[in-house]
Amino acid sequence: MKLLRRKKAAYEPPAVLLTDLAFNLVIFFVVCASSDPEANRRAESGRRQDIPSSSKDQAKMAEEAKNIEVHLERDTTHVEINGLRTPLERFTEKLTPLLAGKTRPEERMVVVRSNKDVPYQHWIRMTGMIEKAGGVVALQVEEEKEVIVK
């Protein structure tokens, strides 16, 4: 009698492990996809603004280049350009020729000086107009100094 050899069973990993594996993979990819911490935040709209830091060197450079100075007051109908009181509707018309021919960013710098009570709404509108005319907005912030009175 010929005895048939029992076939060798091929090694098969248990099928239960596969579901575990798949589940872990799914979780891993879900975490990866949502790991961006900014994802929760709502996209906003607005405006980018490049404002050079008002370091001493830059202030000196601005002074040397004789930059245009715009002075804002609480009165939103008028603005001062290089000390000249100008109605708001003529602001762009007056500013554009002053920037004409200036190519370097240092030359195109417009120093904005605001009174303490100027509202943000007015300031953002004016700086927007300056940028649209080709100017680079630079702030002139007054330093606060503590003075002890004896």
Added chain:
Amino acid sequence: MKIRRCKLEPGVPAVAMADIAFNLVLFFIILAKTQDDSAEVEAQKKLKWEAAHVAAVQDLPKTLITVTVTQENKVFLNAREIPRKELTEKDLSEEIAKLLGDKPAGKRTVQLKIHKDAPADIFEKVIEAVSQAGGEVVHVLAEDKN
């Protein structure tokens, strides 16, 4: 012939242990992340401010640093109030610089949510501080539809 019964020893499957541990780690990571972020986002939503209106706006990139100036002229850095005493360009810029770390240009944006009537006395200090910290200023504004 006596056939012996094969005795199976009870044991915990070691393969599953790794799976369980991995799942637990992932679970706690997700939990920690969502708690941190949502608390801050919720706190920021409670701050009262109204955006200034301008003629044209553009979509802004999402940022991790937000400075808010509220209706009451209070300044908040990522929903944490900065007391008026500490509101100097130097102190504020140091705090912002810490948060910005050594992120490359383009990833250093700081969102400014300034109330439309906030005075220059306050918002200029904020803008100056962001600028000194090497941040890229981004104003959150509303479009004027008139």
